[in-house]
Amino acid sequence: xxxGAGGGGNDVQWCxxxxxxxxxxxxxxxxxxxxxxxxHSGELLATGDKGGRVVIFxxxxxxxxxPQCRSEYNVYSxxxxxxxxxxxxxSLEIEEKINKIRWLPQKNAxxxxxxxxxxxxxxxxxxxxxxxxxxxxxxxxxxxxxxxTTITTLRVPVFRPMDLMVExxxxxxxxxxxxxxxxxxxxxxxxxxxxxxxxxxxNLWHLEITDRSFNIVDIKPxxxxxxxxxxxxxxxxxxxxxxxxxxxSKGTIRLCDMRASALCDKxxxxxxxxxxxxxxxxxxxxISSISDxxxxxxxxxxxxxxxxxxxxxxxxxxxxxxxxxxxxKLCSLYENDCIFDKFxxxxxxxxxxxxxxxxxxxxxxxxxxxxxDVTLEASRESCKPRQVLKPRRVCAGGKRKKDEISVDxxxxxxxxxxxxxxxxxxxxxxxxxxxxxxxxxxVN
Amino acid sequence: MSGEVEASTEEQQEMQDTxxxxxxxxxxxxxxxYPHLGTRPGGSDLLRKRLQKGQxxxxxxxxxxxxxxxxxKQLPTAAAEKTEITGDHIPxxxxxxxxxxxLVASKLAV
Numbered sequence: 001x002x003x004g005a006g007g008g009g010n011d012v013q014w015c016x017x018x019x020x021x022x023x024x025x026x027x028x029x030x031x032x033x034x035x036x037x038x039x040h041s042g043e044l045l046a047t048g049d050k051g052g053r054v055v056i057f058x059x060x061x062x063x064x065x066x067p068q069c070r071s072e073y074n075v076y077s078x079x080x081x082x083x084x085x086x087x088x089x090x091s092l093e094i095e096e097k098i099n100k101i102r103w104l105p106q107k108n109a110x111x112x113x114x115x116x117x118x119x120x121x122x123x124x125x126x127x128x129x130x131x132x133x134x135x136x137x138x139x140x141x142x143x144x145x146x147x148x149t150t151i152t153t154l155r156v157p158v159f160r161p162m163d164l165m166v167e168x169x170x171x172x173x174x175x176x177x178x179x180x181x182x183x184x185x186x187x188x189x190x191x192x193x194x195x196x197x198x199x200x201x202x203n204l205w206h207l208e209i210t211d212r213s214f215n216i217v218d219i220k221p222x223x224x225x226x227x228x229x230x231x232x233x234x235x236x237x238x239x240x241x242x243x244x245x246x247x248x249s250k251g252t253i254r255l256c257d258m259r260a261s262a263l264c265d266k267x268x269x270x271x272x273x274x275x276x277x278x279x280x281x282x283x284x285x286x287i288s289s290i291s292d293x294x295x296x297x298x299x300x301x302x303x304x305x306x307x308x309x310x311x312x313x314x315x316x317x318x319x320x321x322x323x324x325x326x327x328x329k330l331c332s333l334y335e336n337d338c339i340f341d342k343f344x345x346x347x348x349x350x351x352x353x354x355x356x357x358x359x360x361x362x363x364x365x366x367x368x369x370x371x372x373d374v375t376l377e378a379s380r381e382s383c384k385p386r387q388v389l390k391p392r393r394v395c396a397g398g399k400r401k402k403d404e405i406s407v408d409x410x411x412x413x414x415x416x417x418x419x420x421x422x423x424x425x426x427x428x429x430x431x432x433x434x435x436x437x438x439x440x441x442x443v444n
Numbered sequence: 445m446s447g448e449v450e451a452s453t454e455e456q457q458e459m460q461d462t463x464x465x466x467x468x469x470x471x472x473x474x475x476x477x478y479p480h481l482g483t484r485p486g487g488s489d490l491l492r493k494r495l496q497k498g499q500x501x502x503x504x505x506x507x508x509x510x511x512x513x514x515x516x517k518q519l520p521t522a523a524a525e526k527t528e529i530t531g532d533h534i535p536x537x538x539x540x541x542x543x544x545x546x547l548v549a550s551k552l553a554v
Contacts, residue, residue: 091500200495329470
């Protein structure tokens, strides 16, 4: 029986906690959730959407009189991070969709996060204001200026409490460093630098400096006709500030050490799964493209997500299928473009369980220690408070058992691409197209 | 008797092939529907498309042609373009700022 600190494991029973977002089926493009991220303490949960907006939720401090009620996440702040732009020089339309949000570790009272669209990264400061100065000499309380001739005495303004106001302000804008589309950002453990990766290049930035960045990986071929692979994701090692990895559309992961040279085009280590050439098909390359790479919290393992599976790497590689039943549907998934969907993956707090999304609003939890997997569903039907989620089963073929869903009945428009796991507790945030579900461990 | 045994091993072999590689079966299906897909694996065409995402015009001549045609037209509902199309059914930059008309709050923040 695993308990406490993000143990997870599949003896955990998950139950519904909250759902955010509109119920109606007519989803506006702008409302499509494009990223979900807990901060380092798990107290804050940020989402980004296709409309360039960021919404931050805050976990309420626990109500001691009602221990059954686990704390809820309520809206803390929301702001427009990015806006649509048009690059006249290149005739390029730049979407405002937030591709990634990454939190900085907290250093003082304020919170900082990096948010990025295809071209520009912004550092946002989120700060609280719960007092304001009152008793100005030259101004009335409502801001109007007082007639100077009526002032006969001087007073010292004092701070008085006010209703909490949460303000988000852009502190840095890191622009014009990417010719191609940014897919990843990752804050270094040194808390001073971060990387941003696009299809062909990775840049290293200093958080204080916006007019300069260093290029550390460049895979652009001299002749673009020779282009065979692109960078799909990149991440810094959680503890080693000199180490980062990047994944490719060909299913390889390269580990790089910035101490080796300024330009890390030559990897220190290459990870790939040897392929049996007789198994190769038209789809092989597309489905081997890695859509996400994540280091475990302890930095000992790496997890990658490709179309049909999650792989956990160290010196060996552990292959965990996510939805293998889709292999016999690849033709239609190619026709409806679903084969290009980019799923993300995440680790629980103690690196014993990994989670990733699938179709039909299903998501999968893969237990590393017990090698058991479970499929759960984020749906409006299981929205009663503390309702326990029932495992789901997909029937790949043959006789469908009761309670199973057949592959052909799966709704491929209902995709869960983004999921996040609280760094310490068994609380997960799962984003369907336009709703955010929060589930937590059942507490007796 | 032996004829039957042979037939069933052949069947088994076929079943084996499809069971062993559902991917190959799917590939065959795809090739049957789109014979022009040819020998190139789903690689460089897709990479190029990915890198060109957001490209609206081929050159300034194209842009000016589109602008001239757009002068008297309403903004057409933009269809999802998957191929590298340029031409007169693309909104002009003057129309783009309309996208950020009212900054509507996210429904998650309600």
